[in-house]
Amino acid sequence: MGLLKTIRFALVGTAAGLAALAGAPAFAETLIDAGSVITDAANEPSGPSYIIVKDGRIHDIVAADSDQARGYEAAATNEAGEWVWDYIDLSDKTVLPGLIDLHTHLSGDPSGEFWRAATTPPEYFTLIAAKNARITALAGFTTxxxxxxxxxxxxxxxxxxxxxxxxPGPRVVTSARTISIIGGHGDTNGFVEHVNDALDSGFTCTGPVECASKVRLASQYGADLIKITATGGVLSQQGRGLEAHFSDDEMKAIVDTAESLGLKVAAHAHGARGIEAAARAGVHTIEHGTYIDDAAARAMNESGTTLVPTLMAFEGIRQNLGKGFYTPVVEAKIREVAKVADTIVERARANGVRIAFGTDAGVFPHGLNAGEFRLMIRGGMSSRDALASATTVAADILGMSDQIGRLMPGYSADIIAVDGNPISDATVLEQVDWVMVRGRVIE
Structure with missing residues (x-):
């Protein structure tokens, strides 16, 4: 039945991909024939197994040589032995939970041409976002x-x-627009005054009351969480330092207001004192954490704040140095952060800071997200811990530990397949061979 399985796999994969593009709401019952299964990053791969998917969720996982498996085979075929369920042959693959990237920018591609903000209509960014969603899912990132x-x-x-x-694309959890100080990282700058005003997104603030109001506005706009630029940034067109932008009172007002609305706060933060201030205010995650030191790490641990190091972003921008890709003011900042970016994970781990997976895709090309695993391992993380950071740890950050990050009955059918064993070598995740998101095969 090997040839039949191969043909069936090709047809099912194509049909499911077209169904996702067409938006077909119906789900077929699916039997996935897996060579081995990693149900959780804490567990070793199993032997050959069947995964049963119904209505976009995992219904069961059983050993392929078990009585339960034979029962599912009988239910999935007719009297002539033909498959009446969707059958997917991954019998030579390792199957595991879909990956989670906690820091992306789907509506952007790498560019040093900041002026394009003044010449590109929003409709184009929508098309860019749809393109990048598909690329990201195909790379194995299902959320x-x-x-x-x-x-x-x-x-x-x-x-x-x-x-x-x-x-086609991953599950999207979004902060929508970023809240920043006027004239800081995240605000529109680099243009003449009337162009800056025209491009203003309405999410800058000064003072605790106004900053709290922007959180409420973001909630009104449908944000799933709040993103703030707690410090200066590398790619914005101003040459000031990378320390704290918001005052302590402003950041506390943001976090308190977000909590009152059931929202968590992610804080872009490079400078050590800015990281420390954001952690003291109670932000949920620190994005980048470039200059994290002992005091900043201590504040993060005391408040339960997790680091999302975005190592691929530093790798991506470094590759464009000296090519005229960035303006001189941006290039100078890149050269400064490049000196310390390689040790972010090492410094965080030395201080016991929890680390979750995020890349800042959009600063570098989408679809290369899994390159983060190689950089995390270089920073001292084991492959198992790196995989956990992109599955169970990331799911916990999202408050979705009961839905994603593991393969278990009742969980969303967010499933990927690779060659090799990512528990022992997470770099195999740079080549993902098959992807299912919410029970839909992506092409």
Whole structure:
């Protein structure tokens, strides 16, 4: 039955991909024939197994040579031995939970041409976001946290389109627009005054009251969480330092207001004192954490704040140095952070800071997200811990530990397949061979 299985796999994969593009709401019952299964990053791969998927969720996982498996085979075939369920042959693959990237920008591609913000209509960013959603899913990332979109409602609508099967892509959790100080990282700058004003997104603030109001506005716009630029940034067109932008009172007002609305806060933060201040205010995650030191780490541990190091972002921007890709002011900042970026994970681990997976995709090309595993391992993490950071740990950060990050009955059917064993070598995740998101095969 090997040839039949191969043909069936090809047809099912194509049909499911077309169904995702067409937005077909119906789910077929599916039997996945897996060579081995990693149900959780804490566990070793199993032997050959069947995964049963119904209505977009995992129904059961059984050993392929068990009585339960034979029962499912009987249910999945007719009297002539033909498959009446969707049958997917991954008998030579390792099957595991879909990966989670906690820091992406789906509506953007790498560019040093900051002026394009003044010449590109929002409709184009929507198309870019749809393109990148598909690329990201094909790379094995079945859930992403998008931290800052180019225009209003782009990622909110992408969130809906991927959920409904209208566009192929991962589950999208989005902060929508970023909240920043006036004139800081995240605010529009680099243009003449009237162009800056025209491009203003309405999410800058000064003082605790105004900053709290922007959190409420983000909630009104459909944000799943709040993203703030707690410190200066590398790619914005201002040459000031990378320390704290918001005052302590402003950040506390943001966090308290977000909590009152059931929202968590992710804080872009490079400078050590800015990291420390954001952690003291109670932010849920620190993004980048470039200059993390003992005091900053201590504040993070005391508040339960997790680091999302985005090592691929530093790798990506470094590769464009000296090519005229960035303006001189940005290039100078890149050269400074490049001196310390390679030791972010090492410093965080030395201080016992919890680390979760996030890449800042959009600063580098989408689809290369899994390159983060190699860099995390270089920073001293084991392959098992790196995989956990992109599955169970990331799911916990999202408050979705009961839905994603593991392969268990009742969980969303977010499943990928690779060659090799990512528990012992997470770099095999750079080549993902098959992807299912919410029970839909991506092409």
């Amino acid at each position: 992403v946290r998008d931290l800052g979109s180019r225009t209003d409602q782009v990622t909110q609508m992408l969130r809906r389109a991927t959920a409904e099967g209208l566009a």
